[in-house]
Amino acid sequence: MNATIRPGGPVRLVLVDDHAMFRAGVRSELTAAGAGVVDIVGEAPDVDSAVAVIREQRPDVVLLDVHLPGGGGVEVMRRQPSPDTCYLALSVSDAAEDVIGTIRGGARGYVTKTITGPELVDAVGRVADGDAVFSPRLAGFVLDAFAGSIDVAAVDEDLDRLTEREREVMRLIARGYAYKEVAKELFISVKTVETHMSSTLRKLQLSSRHELTRWANDRRLL
Structure with a gap:
């Protein structure tokens, strides 16, 4: 079932992942579950091409893999190709250093690749609206880091x-x-x-x- 159409129009999204088959799968999921909510305006497989397409398209949200050729997702955010763009990490990794490092690098959220299509559409919409979004287990890493229990x-x-x-x-x-x-x-x-x-x-x-x-x-x- 498709998500409810957003009043302000679809979230303009760039998808960044170095695996073409995974990008195709995510595109299919978002197209099926996010009609009227998400509009994929670009894709990229590495840091340099991600920076270029983000700079050109100025998307609302970038769905960003953590480990990318050319320096990783954090390097994309460090270059700030579009200052008003929000970043949502989508990664197979649920390790604390990846989660914390990516959030420190500027991401508004972090979800793992076990997420369903409808859940991902919801996460993208929430990040676009200014919320911070995490898979349940990962939220604990971030809270622990800020609380000081992880050095x-x-x-x-x-x-x-x-x-x-x-x-x-x-x-x-x-x-x-x-x-x-x-x-x-x-x-x-x-x-x-x-x-x-x-x-x-x-x-x-x-x-x-x-x-x-x-x-x-x-x-x-x-």
Whole structure:
């Protein structure tokens, strides 16, 4: 069932994600559930093209993936291609550092890719109206960060030592994935996973995957 038509006209939206098939799926969901509510005026697969299309279209809302070629979603917001545009993060990641870092970077909300089409239409509309929108579990990360129970500065300092790929490997290993499973998930070789794991342990001064799991859990990165 379609959402109620917005009195002020549809929300003009730019969709930014580096996976073409995912963008097509989101476009289909928004078209089906958001007739009269959302008008997709542009798409982009990376930071540079996102900045260009946002600057050209001046959308009301950008639906923004966190991990993008060229510097990530935060880099798009940092460049401020359209000062009046609101950003809603849509990511597969529900890790605390991604949520907090993206909100600190300027996003008005953060939802995960398990969201349904109607829920996403509602989230886009609410962000366009000035609300902050989060998936229920993620709201706790933001509240904890502002309350001081998560030391955001310490988390950032630790993670700054790791490359983006090392962070991805770290999170999967800490969640209990075997090396072969990590390799399959990230489309890399087992040998590359081992190399990233060794580098991560060295940089974080840890000695085992058990210590890595405890380290990540203590920082709410899982």
